[in-house]
Amino acid sequence: MRAARTAYPLTWRIMDALEGVAAAIWPARFRRATPYLMLLPAVLLVGLLVLGLIQIADASLRTLDTTTFQFSDDYSTANFRRALTEPLFLVVAQRSLVAALIVTAVTLVFAFPYAYLMVRTRSPGLRKFLLIALFLPFFIGQVVRAYGWLIILGNQGMVNEALGLVGVAPMRLIYNYPAVLFGLVQYMLPFAVLMLAPALTAIPEELEAAAGSLGANWVRTFIHVVLPLARPGFIGAGVVVLTLSLTDFAVPAILGGGSHDFIANAIYDQFFRTSDQGLGAMLALMLVALGSILVGLVFALFGAGTLAMGRSRV
Amino acid sequence: MQEPFRAAASHEAKGGGEIAVTVRNVGMDFDGVQAVKNASFDLPKGRFLTILGPSGSGKTTLLRMIAGFQTPSSGEIFINGEAVSAVPPHKRSIGMVFQRLALFPHMTAAENVAFPLKMRRRDARTIPDRVERYLALVRLGGYGGRRIHELSGGQQQRVAIARALVFEPDLLLLDEPLAALDRKLREEMQLEFRRIQRELGVTTINVTHDQREALVVSDDIVVMDQGEIQQKARPIHTYRQPRNAFVANFIGVTNFIAGTVRAVSEAGDVSILRGDLMLAGKIGDPVNPPAEGDKASGAIRAEQIRLAGDAAQLSKLDCMLAGTVTDTIFEGERMVYEVACAAIGDEVIRVFDHDPAAHTQFDIGESVFLGWNARDMLVFR
Numbered sequence: 007m008r009a010a011r012t013a014y015p016l017t018w019r020i021m022d023a024l025e026g027v028a029a030a031i032w033p034a035r036f037r038r039a040t041p042y043l044m045l046l047p048a049v050l051l052v053g054l055l056v057l058g059l060i061q062i063a064d065a066s067l068r069t070l071d072t073t074t075f076q077f078s079d080d081y082s083t084a085n086f087r088r089a090l091t092e093p094l095f096l097v098v099a100q101r102s103l104v105a106a107l108i109v110t111a112v113t114l115v116f117a118f119p120y121a122y123l124m125v126r127t128r129s130p131g132l133r134k135f136l137l138i139a140l141f142l143p144f145f146i147g148q149v150v151r152a153y154g155w156l157i158i159l160g161n162q163g164m165v166n167e168a169l170g171l172v173g174v175a176p177m178r179l180i181y182n183y184p185a186v187l188f189g190l191v192q193y194m195l196p197f198a199v200l201m202l203a204p205a206l207t208a209i210p211e212e213l214e215a216a217a218g219s220l221g222a223n224w225v226r227t228f229i230h231v232v233l234p235l236a237r238p239g240f241i242g243a244g245v246v247v248l249t250l251s252l253t254d255f256a257v258p259a260i261l262g263g264g265s266h267d268f269i270a271n272a273i274y275d276q277f278f279r280t281s282d283q284g285l286g287a288m289l290a291l292m293l294v295a296l297g298s299i300l301v302g303l304v305f306a307l308f309g310a311g312t313l314a315m316g317r318s319r320v
Numbered sequence: 321m322q323e324p325f326r327a328a329a330s331h332e333a334k335g336g337g338e339i340a341v342t343v344r345n346v347g348m349d350f351d352g353v354q355a356v357k358n359a360s361f362d363l364p365k366g367r368f369l370t371i372l373g374p375s376g377s378g379k380t381t382l383l384r385m386i387a388g389f390q391t392p393s394s395g396e397i398f399i400n401g402e403a404v405s406a407v408p409p410h411k412r413s414i415g416m417v418f419q420r421l422a423l424f425p426h427m428t429a430a431e432n433v434a435f436p437l438k439m440r441r442r443d444a445r446t447i448p449d450r451v452e453r454y455l456a457l458v459r460l461g462g463y464g465g466r467r468i469h470e471l472s473g474g475q476q477q478r479v480a481i482a483r484a485l486v487f488e489p490d491l492l493l494l495d496e497p498l499a500a501l502d503r504k505l506r507e508e509m510q511l512e513f514r515r516i517q518r519e520l521g522v523t524t525i526n527v528t529h530d531q532r533e534a535l536v537v538s539d540d541i542v543v544m545d546q547g548e549i550q551q552k553a554r555p556i557h558t559y560r561q562p563r564n565a566f567v568a569n570f571i572g573v574t575n576f577i578a579g580t581v582r583a584v585s586e587a588g589d590v591s592i593l594r595g596d597l598m599l600a601g602k603i604g605d606p607v608n609p610p611a612e613g614d615k616a617s618g619a620i621r622a623e624q625i626r627l628a629g630d631a632a633q634l635s636k637l638d639c640m641l642a643g644t645v646t647d648t649i650f651e652g653e654r655m656v657y658e659v660a661c662a663a664i665g666d667e668v669i670r671v672f673d674h675d676p677a678a679h680t681q682f683d684i685g686e687s688v689f690l691g692w693n694a695r696d697m698l699v700f701r
């Protein structure tokens with residue numbers, strides 16, 4: 007009797023007791039509800055967001071009386087019409103959209119070789135180095151990084167000083183569109199690499215060797231084997247980079263110097279400079295719509311299973 | 321079936337005796353680990369060679385060097401008489417079936433088979449026909465539209481074979497493609513390999529650690545151990561005339577009795593002394609024969625030993641040992657007896673008994689006699 011007791015480890019007995027308690031407060035017939043219960047926190051959080059969205063939708067339909075600084079009591083589409091007709095907003099929207107598309111394309115092109123090397127290298131040292139280099143920017147944060155670029159690229163920055171040494175006159179390297187694009191690509195690269203790497207890990211190396219022995223050089227191996235199999239990774243990374251760039255605030259604000267605003271900057275101005283929350287809310291809603299349409303378009307074009315959701319095809 | 325493969329058949333006729341692959345003094349170092357050491361062999365066109373060896377013996381490394389995925393650290397490989405160390409895999413005319421098949425999961429069976437043809441820019445109009453023909457060759461006619469994951473393991477195997485053969489490579493390489501299959505299917509596929517290889521006459525190198533597969537499918541067997549080629553011979557010679565103790569031990573079930581060489585004759589007869597017991601045998605390796613006074617061991621196969629309850633039944637045999645049955649193992653088609661023999665210090669000798677009527681003849685603990693002929697015992701240093 008005593009021997010049997012000691013043979014039954016303490017941890018097991020604790021687990022049994024815990025299971026007993028669990029069974030008492032959550033009987034077996036409730037079991038089927040358990041997965042839904044676990045979903046609850048996420049649903050609540052998204053629910054709160056939807057509430058906020060309703061509030062914003064409400065505000066977006068009220069116009070600001072510039073003499074009294076009061077919002078109208080009745081709804082109108084005046085903000086909507088202003089957002090569509092005022093040239094400034096069209097310019098900003100177009101600028102953001104074009105930037106988002108360019109940044110997405112460039113980032114994916116740059117991220118792929120990085121991710122590929124990180125996944126395929128035989129040297130554990132190199133892999134660790136690439137991983138650390140990838141995460142370092144995350145620790146620094148976006149705003150500090152953008153200021154870092156100011157220090158490096160500014161009129162009295164390191165690049166211009168170096169150019170001065172070889173007799174080149176100082177150049178204006180910041181506060182222009184390319185600088186904003188540059189900053190965004192640099193900011194987005196780690197995200198894209200992180201999303202591409204698992205997709206590439208999932209492709210057996212042997213497939214590439216097989217393609218080689220079947221007569222494909224590396225370009226054709228890439229086009230016919232790696233690219234199609236890494237598609238979920240490319241779509242996922244593309245969607246993330248696209249939406250993050252489209253809605254970015256800090257990079258255009260700091261590296262654009264106020265002259266190359268994105269939609270988020272315009273919204274900020276409406277909320278905190280002109281205090282026209284109605285128009286700001288309308289712009290915000292239109293940004294949400296634009297992003298949703300883009301993402302929807304990507305899924306419509308490339309299929310819904312592209313984020314490696316649903317059943318794997320491999 | 322005959323008509324479409326005329327080209328291949330003539331290819332075989334042309335190849336009579338020509339050498340397809342030469343491996344000359346090839347070595348491979350992985351920072352300190354010598355995976356392959358000084359390997360050399362010739363493979364004539366149209367033949368089926370199997371590289372056989374235990375895990376880690378360097379089989380895959382040798383195959384990957386022939387395929388071009390790895391460059392030898394030393395030595396040279398020739399394909400059709402040309403040194404290929406500077407030729408990348410996609411420019412070698414080699415079809416390879418990988419251990420894990422490496423089929424493209426995003427393509428159908430037909431698209432997989434069409435892939436090498438497209439990569440080699442063959443006339444697009446002829447591709448569908450040819451793909452269908454090769455799918456039929458591996459008995460998958462009509463399955464072309466299936467995706468890879470919609471096929472069974474054996475069917476996937478055959479898609480991989482069709483894909484490796486469809487562009488009529490000079491050389492077909494197989495890296496244990498059957499290892500993952502269950503025994504029944506594996507034996508079926510072995511015969512399938514043999515049929516296809518004979519039908520097309522394609523020079524083939526197969527890698528395996530399954531001795532039965534090597535014996536069944538090959539024209540020649542190269543036995544490897546620890547990166548070194550131990551023997552290259554036809555299956556029947558590999559089995560009956562192993563060149564050293566490793567080969568004798570690796571293929572088949574072999575008993576070794578260690579002793580000291582007492583006499584060696586011109587004709588190849590050797591006697592070894594173990595305790596008070598004198599055993600007669602034949603020289604195993606004429607290149608490296610034992611001399612008087614050497615330590616050596618006599619190798620005798622389990623199926624070459626007769627088992628009897630009394631000594632008189634074995635009187636026609638040259639050697640005899642008395643022993644006690646310590647275990648009986650029923651393997652279905654045969655019974656294996658383990659017999660401890662006092663004359664050799666109670667070492668256990670394994671004996672097969674293929675006679676189905678005799679299954680229950682001896683029990684554990686029973687006293688028995690073992691007998692064999694001197695010519696069946698090979699003596700190795």
Ligand SMILES: Nc1ncnc2c1ncn2[C@@H]1O[C@H](COP(=O)(O)OP(=O)(O)OP(=O)(O)O)[C@@H](O)[C@H]1O
Nearest residue numbers: 350353355373374375376377378379380381382529
């Ligand atoms: N890329 C590599 N780097 C370092 N060592 C390697 C590498 N590839 C193989 N080896 C070593 O070389 C030796 C031979 O390996 P190889 O893969 O050729 O064996 P094998 O005969 O194919 O074995 P198995 O039957 O298990 O597949 C092993 O000791 C292995 O650890």
Ligand SMILES: [Mg+2]
Nearest residue numbers: 379380381496
């Ligand atoms: Mg191997």
